[in-house]
Amino acid sequence: MSENRASLVSLKGLTVSFDGVRVLHGVDLEVAAGEAVGLxxxxxxxxxVTWLAALGLLPRKAQVSGSATLKGIELIGASPRVLDSVRGGRIAMISQDPASALNPVLRVGKQIGEALALHRGLSGQALRAEALRLLELVGIPDAPRRLDSYPHEFSGGQNQRVMIAMALAGQPELLVADEPTTALDVTIQAQILDLLREIRREMNMALVLISHDLGVISETCDRVGVMYAGRIVEQASAARLFETPQHPYTQGLLASLPPLDGPRRRMRSIPGVVPDPRHLPMGCAFAPRCDRPTSRCLQAQPMLSPLEAGHAVACFHPASAKPGMRAA
Amino acid sequence: MxxxxxxxxxxxxxxxxxxxxxxxxxxxxxxxxxxxxxxxxxxxxxxxxxxxxxxxxxxxxxxxxxxxxxxxxxxxxxxxxxxxxxxxxxxxxxxxxxMQMIYQDPLGALDRRLPVLTQIREPLDIHQPAAARANEEAAAKMLARVGLSPEQGARYPHELSGGQRQRVVLARALMTRxxxxxxxxxxxxxxxxxxxxxxxxxxxxxxxxxxxxxxxxxxxxxxxxxxxxxxxxxxxxxxxxxxxxxxxxxxxxxxxxxxxxxxxxxRSAGKAxxxxxxxxxxxxxxxxxxxxxxxxxxxxxxxxxxxxxxxxxxxxxxxxxxxxxxxxxxxxxxxx
CATH class of the missing domain: 3.40.50.300 (P-loop containing nucleotide triphosphate hydrolases)
Structure with a gap:
């Protein structure tokens, strides 16, 4: 997994409950320096929720337990002073909807400048020069003029670039990108993913990419965690996960993607719906939708355990997908 | 063709x-x-x-x-x-x-104040109001055809998941054949x-x-x-x-x-x-x-x-x- 690289962020047994309903059931995840991890x-x-909890960004009513450390510094329950030094500085986050994350009545240069002043103590000419450099870095054409534009004067893709520029202002060691391209057209999505890849290489920054799109994850990430009902159910290198997925849910997700080439077959879908966190089944949360459950699956919760080096799965019956699998 | x-x-x-x-x-x-x-x-x-x-x-x-x-x-x-x-x-x-239309947002296409089965039979009630009994039967049949249970038919749109709502919209669209x-x-x-x-x-x-x-x-x-x-x-x-x-x-x-x-x-390899x-x-x-x-x-x-x-x-x-x-x-x- 990441034994050969220093761990940057380490989540251990992270749980979250809202009003007594547990939505996160103990997440363990390591992110090494410079690594790209997909969720x-x-x-x-x-x-x-995993990352909002780790960064102390959940509303007060959320009960968080477990541990999230950044190079040994505990973040869960940390003082606002500690969190402020981490958030935006060492760990930055961008979200799906850049238009609502940006302030509509401030020029983007000013907004990037705020982050630079806060995290790097820049001011005056140096601040403006650095804001300009960042805007150029993220590929906004005619950057000197665009520093004085408002968010509504940018397209959705450009606003996401501005968000990335702001996130980079604190020179973060980790960028958490939550569905950064979901609201964008595919041709623009390709541009933004390329940009993230380039920046990561250039700045040796770690990236956590949260997405529902397996394609986006597979093209961008070194390692992938698959989540279901508040748990990581499978974790492996991207290459391994897409080649030999072991968990029936991962297999189902991959099979639910119709191909762009080759013969067209009836899609294999996962039957049923995602369980309500208030009424989780007793055993494995996926058992009611699984095509190979046994009595054990209905009674006990399988834990995420290593199958071999760098590949862990939470299933009593991990198996490579067989073509004979039942079509739903 | x-x-x-x-x-x-x-x-x-x-x-x-x-x-x-x-x-x-x-x-x-x-x-x-x-x-x-x-x-x-x-x-x-x-x-x-x-x-x-x-x-x-x-x-x-x-x-x-x-x-x-x-x-x-x-x-x-x-x-x-x-x-x-x-x-x-x-x-x-x-x-x-x-000719019927199916939109992206099924919640917006459905009436929040009516149980979904009522909405499925509505097109028939409009086009053939006299045949109430037949309409009800047809609606129940269509509900089953799109994979929903009678119990789900009695629910309101917000009580269903996104996929189930889209099934309701489909059923309703197909009522007028x-x-x-x-x-x-x-x-x-x-x-x-x-x-x-x-x-x-x-x-x-x-x-x-x-x-x-x-x-x-x-x-x-x-x-x-x-x-x-x-x-x-x-x-x-x-x-x-x-x-x-x-x-x-x-x-x-x-x-x-x-x-x-x-x-x-x-895919695992061969990024095109x-x-x-x-x-x-x-x-x-x-x-x-x-x-x-x-x-x-x-x-x-x-x-x-x-x-x-x-x-x-x-x-x-x-x-x-x-x-x-x-x-x-x-x-x-x-x-x-």
């Missing part, structure tokens, strides 16, 4:  | 144009935005024509025009060879039983695993009811899965059209090529060479002269800036609007 899962699987 | 015995298209359109007037600022000058321009198409009975394109390409306007929800400024839509009556007239209303369905991004708001369920259901219902469909989506995979033929739209025009298999296996237009290569592949388009998504209010795609085109030629290419037939069931492709065909004699 994939459907809505409600807990992929965003 | 090119048969010896000539089949009449169920729905066809000739040279459609739809212009919206937009004003810049409160007192600014008005500009005309051509959402759809010079589009012709034909959908055979039981056939699916997929329409792909990015936001602002005019694909949703196309769907509304095809149903007669909007009147084209120029051109004409035909249903079974007859011109579409103007919207709001009795004749049009009668026709609407035969339409033969033409316009689906505008019907699965885009659904989770991946649920998308597959709804697409499979749609394919089954299409076969069972002999539906023709106009399937509009930005998702190439889903469009390929369900369509017989696919048209690619860019700034209100078709730039390429072909069979679903050929078009994605061998895209000819540089925009289609870029779209296909930009679609992320969930990607054509990343430069530039921003096009603004329909500021349509470039000549070929609308030329500012972003990697193979643009001088003439592309001046003359708009026409949609020309370049092979069996394949049409492309591109000067570069035309020149290539001239020099090689045929499509590679």
């Amino acid at each position: 994939v899962g459907e809505s409600g699987s807990g992929k965003s | 090119i048969g010896r015995t000539r089949i009449e298209p169920l729905v066809s359109a000739e040279n459609l144009r739809r212009t919206y007037r937009s004003r810049k600022g409160l007192f600014g000058a008005t500009t005309d935005v051509r959402a759809v321009d010079s589009v012709s198409f034909a959908v055979m009975p039981g056939e699916t024509l997929g329409i792909v394109g990015e936001s602002g390409s005019g694909k949703s306007t196309m769907g509304r025009l095809a149903l007669g929800l909007e009147t084209p400024d120029r051109g004409q839509v035909f249903y079974r060879g007859l011109p579409m009556p103007p919207p709001g007239t009795g004749e049009w209303r009668k026709l609407r039983q035969k 339409p033969d033409f369905l316009v689906c505008d991004e019907p699965v885009s708001a659904l989770d991946v695993s649920i998308q597959a369920q709804v697409v499979n259901l749609l394919a089954d219902l299409q076969a069972e009811f002999g539906l023709a469909m106009l399937f509009i989506s930005h998702d190439l995979r889903v469009v390929r899965q369900i369509s017989n033929r696919v048209a690619v739209m860019y700034l209100g025009q078709f730039v390429e059209e072909g069979s679903a298999d050929d078009l994605f296996a061998e895209p000819l237009h540089p925009y289609t090529r870029a779209l296909v290569s930009a679609a992320p592949q969930a 060479e990607r054509v990343v388009l430069a530039g921003e998504p096009p603004n329909p209010a500021r349509r470039p002269a000549g070929c609308a795609f030329h500012p972003r085109c990697p193979v643009a030629r001088p003439e592309c800036r001046v003359t708009a290419p026409e949609l020309r037939s370049v092979g069996p069931a394949r049409r492309v609007a591109c000067h570069a492709v035309e020149a290539e065909i001239l020099s090689f004699g045929e499509v590679a």
Whole structure:
């Protein structure tokens, strides 16, 4: 996994409950310096909540337990002073909807400048020069003039670039990108993913990419965690996960993607719906939708355990997908 | 679909144009935005024509025009060879039983204050109010057909999941036994695993009811899965059209090529060479002269800036609007 590289962020047994309903059931995840980790899962699987919890960004009523450390510094329950030094500075986050994350009545140069003043103590000419450099870095054409533009004067893709520029202002060691391209057209999505890849290489920054799109994850990430009902159910290198997925949910997700070439077959879908966190089944949360459950799956919760080096799966019956699998 | 015995298209359109007037600022000058321009198409009975394109390409306007929800400024839509009556007239209303629309957001399409089964039978209650008993039976049958239990039928829309709601919308649309369905991004708001369920259901219902469909989506995979033929739209025009298999296996237009290569592949190895388009998504209010795609085109030629290419037939069931492709065909004699 990441034994050969220093761990940057380490999540251990992270749990989150809202009003007594547990939505995150103990997430363990390591992100090494400079590494790109993908988190994939459907809505409600807990992929965003994991990172909001780690960064202390959940509303007060959320109960968070477990541990999230950044190079040994504990973030869960940390003082606002500690969190402020981490958030935006060492760990930055961008979200799906850049238009609502930007302030509509401030020029973008000013907004990038705020981040630079806060995290790097820049001011005056140096601040403006650095804001300009960042805007150029993220590929905004005619950057000197565009520093004085407002968010509504940019397209959706350009606003996402501005968000990335702001996130980079604090020279973060980790960028958490939560569905950064979901609201964008595919040709613009390709541009933004390319940009993220380039920046990561250039700045040796780690990236956590949260997405429901397996394709986006596979093209961008070194390692992938698949989440279902508040747990990581499979974790492996991107190459391994897409070649030999072991968890029936991962296999189902991959099979649900119709191909762009080759013969067209009836799609294999996962039957049923994502369980309600208030009424989770007793055993494995995926058992009611699984095509190979046994009595054990209905009674006990399988833990994420290593199958071999760098590949862990939470399933009592991990198996490579067989073509004979039942079509739903 | 090119048969010896000539089949009449169920729905066809000739040279459609739809212009919206937009004003810049409160007192600014008005500009005309051509959402759809010079589009012709034909959908055979039981056939699916997929329409792909990015936001602002005019694909949703196309769907509304095809149903007669909007009147084209120029051109004409035909249903079974007859011109579409103007919207709001009795004749049009009668026709609407035969043509239905499925939107992206099922919650917005359903009435929040009525149990879903009541909503499913509503179209029948409107069209044949006397047959209450028969309507109820038909609705219950349709509910089961789309994979929902009677218990789910008694629920309100907010008590169902997104996929279940879309099943309700489908059931309601099919109550009047339409033969033409316009689906505008019907699965885009659904989770991946649920998308597959709804697409499979749609394919089954299409076969069972002999539906023709106009399937509009930005998702190439889903469009390929369900369509017989696919048209690619860019700034209100078709730039390429072909069979679903050929078009994605061998895209000819540089925009289609870029779209296909930009679609992320969930694969372990062999990340294909990607054509990343430069530039921003096009603004329909500021349509470039000549070929609308030329500012972003990697193979643009001088003439592309001046003359708009026409949609020309370049092979069996394949049409492309591109000067570069035309020149290539001239020099090689045929499509590679």
